Amino acid sequence: MKKGKRARLEAHGWRVGNAADFLELSAEESALVETKLALSESVRERRSKQGLSQAELAKRLKSSQSRVAKIEAADPSVSTDLVLRALFALGATRNDVASAIRKGRPVAA
Amino acid sequence: MKKGKRARLEAHGWRVGNAADFLELSAEESALVETKLALSESVRERRSKQGLSQAELAKRLKSSQSRVAKIEAADPSVSTDLVLRALFALGATRNDVASAIRKGRPVAA
DNA sequence: TGACGTAATGTCATATGTGACATAACGTGA
DNA sequence: TCACGTTATGTCACATATGACATTACGTCA
Numbered sequence: 001m002k003k004g005k006r007a008r009l010e011a012h013g014w015r016v017g018n019a020a021d022f023l024e025l026s027a028e029e030s031a032l033v034e035t036k037l038a039l040s041e042s043v044r045e046r047r048s049k050q051g052l053s054q055a056e057l058a059k060r061l062k063s064s065q066s067r068v069a070k071i072e073a074a075d076p077s078v079s080t081d082l083v084l085r086a087l088f089a090l091g092a093t094r095n096d097v098a099s100a101i102r103k104g105r106p107v108a109a
Numbered sequence: 110m111k112k113g114k115r116a117r118l119e120a121h122g123w124r125v126g127n128a129a130d131f132l133e134l135s136a137e138e139s140a141l142v143e144t145k146l147a148l149s150e151s152v153r154e155r156r157s158k159q160g161l162s163q164a165e166l167a168k169r170l171k172s173s174q175s176r177v178a179k180i181e182a183a184d185p186s187v188s189t190d191l192v193l194r195a196l197f198a199l200g201a202t203r204n205d206v207a208s209a210i211r212k213g214r215p216v217a218a
Numbered sequence: 219t220g221a222c223g224t225a226a227t228g229t230c231a232t233a234t235g236t237g238a239c240a241t242a243a244c245g246t247g248a
Numbered sequence: 249t250c251a252c253g254t255t256a257t258g259t260c261a262c263a264t265a266t267g268a269c270a271t272t273a274c275g276t277c278a
Contacts, residue, residue: 028198031203064237064239069257079234085141094147099207102203162224187266
């Protein structure tokens with residue numbers, strides 16, 4: 001987590017402690033939150049690696065730039081479905097998604 | 110896919126060809142559908158392996174038996190979020206979820 | 219056959235997610 | 249400084265997912 005992001009999420013009422021600190025969430029809840037975070041980060045990585053703007057990705061998704069921004073910010077108002085659609089729209093495979101979710105991988109690049 | 114399930118999904122307007130046959134879905138759409146199917150199957154596997162009824166799982170999820178049935182049937186009315194919540198409620202870890210999504214694994218047990 | 223536990227399916231009021239829009243904030247090159 | 253492209257944030261009307269409920273279907277034991 002890139003520091004500053006945590007503050008944003010908390011502001012939105014999520015209370016995310018990276019692993020187990022700050023715990024206010026049950027194990028199930030935090031597993032879900034961590035999963036969504038991992039997927040969101042993967043969207044941003046793939047999109048920027050491909051040199052696309054949020055607006056361009058939005059077009060592919062038939063969504064809007066603001067929603068893409070929210071996807072990448074792991075805003076609680078976005079569903080996991082939408083995050084997955086974004087990943088697939090960026091050419092990710094099921095295996096790519098699995099890797100993004102899997103714990104213990106190198107955190108970036 | 111266990112044969113008969115396909116018919117149900119199609120009846121609901123999904124048009125699921127297991128891999129690439131029956132294609133009416135774009136690559137992105139079918140990747141999403143396959144992912145959701147894989148997760149649904151994982152819910153059923155884990156639940157029955159633990160000897161729980163749908164009603165019992167529903168209680169843990171603060172949901173209802175009928176919704177659990179729909180989760181396992183991969184009903185289009187259920188979100189991926191709910192499927193993930195079900196998995197985590199069954200004790201799955203992020204890595205378990207990743208494995209369920211990953212392609213090419215042994216199809217059952 | 220009936221009775222029982224379980225799973226499937228349909229419906230509905232309400233909760234949550236959605237795209238779209240406006241606007242602000244950021245970065246950066248002139 | 250301004251201008252431009254991009255990203256962030258807030259809001260809202262509309263769409264979709266939700267739990268709950270009723271009902272049906274299935275399996276199995278007697």
